[in-house]
Amino acid sequence: MEYVSYHGNPVKFMRRITILSSMGIVMDGYTLTVFSYALLYLIPEMHLSSYEISIMGISSIMGVFVGSVIFGHLADKYGRKSIYLYDLIFVSIFIFITGFSVNYIEFSIFQFLAGIGIGADYPVSSSIQAEYSPQEKRGKYLVFNIFSFSIGSLIFLIVAIPLVLFTGPYAWRYMYIIGAVFPLIVLFSRNSLEETPYWLKEKFGDNALKNLDKKIESETGFHFMGIPELEKGKSKLSDIFSKKYILMTIFVSIAWFSYDVVSYGIWTYSPLIFSTQISSVYTNLYVVFSGMAESVPVFIGFIIAIYYVERIGRRPLLIIGFLGSLIVLISFFFINEFISITFLFTFSAFGLVHFFHNIGPSPMTYDYPVEIFPTRIRASAMGFSTSFSRLGSILAVFSFPFIDALFGLKAIVIYFAAFEFIGLIITILLAPETKNTPLK
Numbered sequence: 001m002e003y004v005s006y007h008g009n010p011v012k013f014m015r016r017i018t019i020l021s022s023m024g025i026v027m028d029g030y031t032l033t034v035f036s037y038a039l040l041y042l043i044p045e046m047h048l049s050s051y052e053i054s055i056m057g058i059s060s061i062m063g064v065f066v067g068s069v070i071f072g073h074l075a076d077k078y079g080r081k082s083i084y085l086y087d088l089i090f091v092s093i094f095i096f097i098t099g100f101s102v103n104y105i106e107f108s109i110f111q112f113l114a115g116i117g118i119g120a121d122y123p124v125s126s127s128i129q130a131e132y133s134p135q136e137k138r139g140k141y142l143v144f145n146i147f148s149f150s151i152g153s154l155i156f157l158i159v160a161i162p163l164v165l166f167t168g169p170y171a172w173r174y175m176y177i178i179g180a181v182f183p184l185i186v187l188f189s190r191n192s193l194e195e196t197p198y199w200l201k202e203k204f205g206d207n208a209l210k211n212l213d214k215k216i217e218s219e220t221g222f223h224f225m226g227i228p229e230l231e232k233g234k235s236k237l238s239d240i241f242s243k244k245y246i247l248m249t250i251f252v253s254i255a256w257f258s259y260d261v262v263s264y265g266i267w268t269y270s271p272l273i274f275s276t277q278i279s280s281v282y283t284n285l286y287v288v289f290s291g292m293a294e295s296v297p298v299f300i301g302f303i304i305a306i307y308y309v310e311r312i313g314r315r316p317l318l319i320i321g322f323l324g325s326l327i328v329l330i331s332f333f334f335i336n337e338f339i340s341i342t343f344l345f346t347f348s349a350f351g352l353v354h355f356f357h358n359i360g361p362s363p364m365t366y367d368y369p370v371e372i373f374p375t376r377i378r379a380s381a382m383g384f385s386t387s388f389s390r391l392g393s394i395l396a397v398f399s400f401p402f403i404d405a406l407f408g409l410k411a412i413v414i415y416f417a418a419f420e421f422i423g424l425i426i427t428i429l430l431a432p433e434t435k436n437t438p439l440k
Contacts, residue, residue: 002005006351010134013216014132014133014134014137014141016189016193017128017129017132017143017193018021018101018129018145019186020142020186020189020190020193020194021124021125021126021128021129022125022144022148022151023088023121023125023144023148023182023183023186024087024088024091024117024118024120024121024122024124024125024127024183025122025125025145025148025149025152026044026119026124026148026151026152026155026182027088027091027095027118027121027151027179027182027183028064028152028154029148029149029151029152029153029155029156030152030153030155030156030179030182030352031095031111031114031115031118031152031179031265032060032153032264032268033061033112033152033156033157034137034154034156034172034175034176034179034266035056035060036267036268036269036270037056037156037160037172037175037288038172038175038176039053039337040172041169041171041172042056042104042107042172044169045169045172046103046104048104050401050402050405052104052395053401054398054402055104055108056107056108056111057268057397057398058393058394058397058398059107059109059111059112059115060112060114060115060118060391061085061113061115061264061390061393061394062112062115062394063111063112063113063115063116063117063118063119063388063398064115064116064119064122064386064390064393065115065119065337065387065390065391065394066115066116066119066387067115067116067117067118067119067120068119068120068122068123068382068383068386068387068390069094069119069237069383069384069386069387070120070383070416071083071087071123071124071383072118072120072122072123072124072379072381072382072383072384072386072387073122073235073237073379073380073383075123075379075380075383076235076376076378076380077235077379078380079129079199079203080124080127080131080194080195080196080197080199080360080379081146081185081193081194082192083120083124083129083188084121084124084125084190085190085191087117087118087120087121087124088117088121088183088184088186088187088190089117089183089187090114090117090120091114091117091118091121091183092114092181092182092183092184092187093114093180094110094113094114094117095110095114095176095179095180095183095409096176096177096180097110097177098110098111098114098176099172099173099175099177099180100173107252108141116377119383119386119387121184122232122382122386122436123378123379123382123383123386124379125145126142126145126366126369126370126379126382127196127199127370127378127382128193128196128377129141129142129145129370130142130370130371130378130439131196131197131198131199131375131378131439132176132196132197134437135437135438135439136310136436138371139309139310139314139367139434139435140306140309140310141146142363142366142367142370142371143302143305143306143309143338143367144306144367146362146363146367147302147306147358149197149362150295150298150299150302150358152182152297153267153295154295154333155182156175156179157288157292157295158292159175159178159179159330160175161286161288163175163178164288167342174184186428188226194212194215194216195212197209197212197213198230198375198378198439199375200212201230201375202230202375202376205215205333214416217405230250230374230375230440231374231376231440232376232378233374233376233377234376235376235377235380236365236377236380237377237380237384238376239376240373240375240380240381240384245372245373245377245381247430248372248373248430248432249381249384249385250426251368251426251427251429251430251431252365252368252369252372252381252385252431253384253385253388253389253418254422254423254426255318255361255364255365255368255423255426255427255431256361256365256366256385256386256388256389256392257391257392258322258361258390258392258419258420258422258426259322259361259362259365259419259423260389260390260392260393260396260422261392261396261416261419262325262329262353262357262394262396262419262420263357263361263362263393263394263396264392264393264396264397265396265397265400265412265416266350266353266354266416268345268396268397268400269400269401269404270290270294270350279390293347293351294347294350294354296351297322297351297352297354297355297358298354298355298358299358300355300358301319301354301355301356301357301358301359301362301388302358302362302363304359305317305359305360305363305364309363309367309435310435310436313433313434313435314364314367314368314371314431314434314435315427315431315432315433317359317360317363317364318360318361318364318365318427318431319355319360319424319427319428319431320359320360320363321356321357321358321359321360321361321364322356322361322391322420322421322423322424322427323356324352324355324356324359324360324422325352325353325356325357325361325420326417326421326424328349328353328356329349329353329354329413329414329416329417330417331349332345332349332413333410333413333414333417336410336413346409349413353416357427361423365385365389367434368431369381369382369385369386371434371437371439372432372434373440374439374440375439375440378439379425392419399415400412
């Protein structure tokens, strides 16, 4: 899609779409990070076993698994906007109620329901972002979308500092209750956003597109043009497994799955690992500051991705990301054969993994599904890919405590390295280049 400016500013319009489209992912980053730090309080308060920790850890991820595939398909059939308006209400309600949980069962149920709303937002917001973005800048906007996961994580860490200092053992409850406010901030703004031009053209033809064009021009002073002919057909989820698309479905699903095993494993449990390596009466506060410091390589990685995604393309960045993370993890394992694991050593290794992840796997596994698949099944494909990736998250969160208890941290490092290798190989074999290619 190409934007032609008259007397308005399309950058301002795209900035608004990007902010509104990012909020669901902000909440995914917030909820994952808040659980990581809430565990420091939940374990002694609820006397949790390894099994119960794992159930609590996968509960919101299971919700994302369910919500993304169901609502992604519904978004292709009935439109992006209808789901876009209401999914964050669901998130806000159940994030708030989580703060009043009294046992791991209640906590897990509320987090599962919040996860459904977050999962619904992934395929819808990414499709809206892709379908409104100029072709030559689409990659940058999509990279920023998934970068908002880290923004959500950082927002939590900032909120957590006064809570850890002043609210004692109830800090985890306030962490969830305060988090319920953020989805509401953008909820009413989303109501003013129109249905996407690609979906309108695919469902109702050029007349509906012309009406949207007139409305946007009257509000912003510019209009769009050059939407290509779209692939014909019904919005069937099964089409992502057709002969035409099956290899692409395998690629995006396995690459994202492999990345999520490592990413969710590290994000979820690094606070617990750090807490065992820091001896201080202010351990929990130091752990929060460590999490903030780990955001630095994340931000640097994303800046590199945003700068290069339209210059060298998606495929090279994805390969660099998987390969770099693999080298870091293997080096971590072998260096540990000669020196003992310290906080600084673990922190540095995890920081480098985050750096390489955010150059490649984090933004590109999010980018690829909405660029590869046509409008009629775009949200369905994104929903399925998101859902499949969360199987990797569930595997990581559920298996980490058991592998650590049985074999220690070195075994986890090799376990993670194996999935980095899988992601690298599937990328080399199947990943196309989608830089500056039109949506279908």
